[in-house]
Amino acid sequence: MIRKLVERGALAALALAALAVPGMAAADLENDYPTEARVDYVFGCMAANGQTRESLQRCSCSLDALASILTYDIYVQASTILSMRQGVGQRANEFKSTKIFDDKVADLRRAQAEAEIRCFRG
Template sequence: MKPSLTRALAAACLVAATSVPAWSADDTLANDYPTQARVDYVFGCMAANGETHDAMERCSCSVDVIASILPYDDYVKAETILSMRQGVGQQAGMFHAVKQFDDMVANLRRTQAEAEIRCFK
């Protein structure tokens, strides 16, 4: 791995880990995403938007916006539906034919659009 990419990925991990507010075992955070999910998002976002410090900051912002709007369980469900739709055959078709799945994906897309407006414009 390139040294600059390694530094960027390490920085992304640090930003993702520190962007979550501190909380105690007695607190509950609405819509809190696990650190691993935030880092996975930032890695994918950086792959699509350039592996620069600026991209890392914008991608970290983006996942924070998404987490502030969309509960984590809804995010996982929508991402799973999108993943399954990429397949072929009857199983993939099943994920295209359900209106409820369309609504879940549309909600994710609206949230992503809001994150893009806030972080990439």
């Protein structure tokens, strides 16, 4: 009898863990952007869209939407590639002519477009 109770308890614990993990994973993905990166993004966005309370709300929304689509690591990789492409010379050309870098930048651009639709046009 004790064995059955233990087995039921273990099964219940496994079921609860299985339900909790997907929710936690989604929350972790949306919150993996460090505060400094979030503030930097919002300040840059506000500089481009006006220094108003409305732009603060829209830019914050934009970052939240972006974070729900891309992990911070992917965001950093794509941002770095864009930064390196602004240079001149052999290294900049390598970043401009490599397919995998094009794909990472395209992912960032799609996420930014989705964030704009959600927060600036919706």
